[in-house]
Amino acid sequence: MDSSGFLKVKNDIKNKLLQQGPLEHCESERKQVFNLLQRTIEDGESNSALLIGPRGSGKTTLVNDALEELCSDKNFASKAVLVHLHGLIHTDDRLALIAATKQMNLDNAVDGKVFGSFAENLAFLLACLRTGNKKTSKSVLFIIEDFDLFCSHHNQTLLYNLFDISQSAQAPICVLGITCRLDVIELLEKRVKSRFSHRQYFLYAGGENAEVDGLNLRMEKIRNLLTINNNKSNIVNNWNKSVSKLCSDKKFRTLNQRLMDIDLNERTLKNVLLTLVSKLKEKSLELKIEDFETELNEFEADEVIEQLHDLSVLELCLLISMKHHIQIYDNQPMNFEMVYTRFVKFANASSHIQNVQRPVVMKAFEHIKHMELIQNITGGSGRLQKEYQMFKLLVTSDQIMESVKGWQGLPTEVSQWAISSLI
């Protein structure tokens, strides 16, 4: 086993995990989307549709897959223009229009022109593409990712205009929105909604029968993700063998069920696998179940408790004092003075905690605030001194108790105080 071979295999697996996988179990949806796009291109029919599904269910992959097939037609460029818009990038309609102009290669035509309204501008763009009759004009495919973000644009001008054109058959366009929000139709204004064709395709993570045998599908997915096919060397064969052994292991299945009970998202699985594969050493090119379990435990661990372990004893004491406060006063807010008085009472009674100066305690308090373990609820805090601003605790008392339990080298007095507020 030479090291370059090992590195190459590791890279291959990682690349496979990082890239979008191939399309799975949504053949019928893909066919429908493909037909819709094709009808716009070939027949000059105007359409609008929405593709809805949770994150990681393969919406973008599906569209890209369909587009790839359409683009492989060598006449595609002469028949249609593709415009990609993304809700995160094109945050207002002006930007979206600039991007659309650029992607339609109409920069020169628009240059220097002044338009009265948004609709006029868009109409001009489309008119530019139309030459002659319906048969010869170019059709435009608008692929709108994160469609829900476009709904928050002022007056939904872009959506209104696009749907209006698609409905009134001015020019052949197809508007395909991709979103993960199921309530997206409710976000549309009435006048926009009435122009939309209400054609919606739903995708489900793991296909339609995910409920029935989700675990089997998941195991199949892991096998597909980890197996390497392009290379038939010795290392790869060993690796593939170890993967199939892993996937048939019963304990591994239980662990995966545990992961799926928390999070169905494929991205989570990929992140876990990616960290595991990254950690692989040259000596043992094999995924171990124990490693997977450790990683899973880490994933399940509460970040806040980890954060609490990083505090100093003084800061933990302040948190315990806050915990007592909310237990005694039934979740009433507190200020620094109250926390400080309670802490000083404890510090005076105990022999181990040195009594520190008030400004030092204040600094510790501010550190807790900075870590967002407590939140200021005094509105317009500018006038009030910081000792008297009211706070609420964002950590539950269970979390505090949990971290006190797991804390190494904590003075016994503190852990006793955490259990009972009596000193």
Add this chain to the structure above:
Amino acid sequence: MKMLEGLIERFPGRETQIEMLHNLLGDDAAADAIFVHGGPSVGKTSIVKAFLEEKKFKHAVANLIECYSTKILLETILNELTSHRIDPTDPQPVAKCDNLMDFLNNLSNFQLKRAVIVLDKAEQLRNMDFNLLPSFLRLRELSGIPSISVILISEIAFQKFNIKGNVVDPVKLPFPQYSKEEIIAILAMDFDGCSKLLQEHYDDALEVDVNFYLNYLNVFLSTFYRACRDLCELRYMARINFVKYCEPIHRKDCSAADSMALWRHIAPTLKSSLEVLYLRFSGQSGALGAQALELPFYAKYLLIAAYLASYNPAKDDKRLFMKHHGKKTKTMKDVKAKSKVSEQLSTQLGPKPFSFDRLLAIFYAILDDKVGFNNNLLVQVSSLVELQLLTSLSDNYNLDGQKYKCTVNFEFIQTISKMVGFNIRKYLSDFSHI
């Protein structure tokens, strides 16, 4: 591997993190988004920076505190990625970007091969444009550049980033706080600097060795570790106290081997410097601050009067300040007031506003000698406001019925009262019944 060993030596106690960073970013298939989190001064930024420099990756580090707006942030990233030097006479960025669209266009124009974008203090992203945080987490997908990675560095947990649910989970890389042994190991690296410091202070070179310094660190941490785990602060404190620790050796009072004598000598010093932790001044605490402030006699009384007005309810004024207020019958209410819990004391809830008339009335009530009401007195009130010991609550145009609040704390006012020989506890309704 050789380079990793160098890094691990430079940063003790961070072996797992450095290896993980190498595993995730080291080879061609790099993770697209990494979230580095951990408390203050655990080496997050310096390790990430050192790693990227060692690897000679093209990278841009942007601190979100410095780059507080979208435009500045995006232009800074582009400048650093293209190693663009800003000419001071004509400060132009390499490309103008007002929004993310321009940024992505420019990014694809540069044809970067392998690039890493580091965003320090990433929690600030939540308060900026809504699209920045989700976009940076999916930058590889949005930009279409297959070898770009983003590292977010933050002090708070990722679950507090999930504002609107449209955030993709990055790979998380926790940096836990150093243990006591690791802190000693890191502080021991400071030995050279400390022995140089000794030479500056005591002209004849004091011969100290590393073991002596390690003994000192053990003594030092036994006092400080519970109150503070912030490495920067500990290092600063260790430095300034080391000189004092060596003082008896310099005076030839005891030998370097006599650790008990040294401990007896340093213990009070360490204790007093624990009191000024984080404060960065030597030997002056809050109560002394009140002494340092030299107020005129009447101004002191005015301040006391203001404190009393802020922390006493107006209905108690008659009882507290008048000589013949008649006999007060005990009511159920008073009995309850005596058993008040500390959380309801007005000294705990903060100052209440009071009117100027009430301030003057209390002032004359607590002052033994008679003083005429004149301009000089009025000026003192405004100078107290100027010194921010009082705050004025109404605007300056309203001459009648000005409202004030007293902003000093109880320790401060106690020191002031002691200076003029006034017993403030007697006149505070929180304490007067005791």
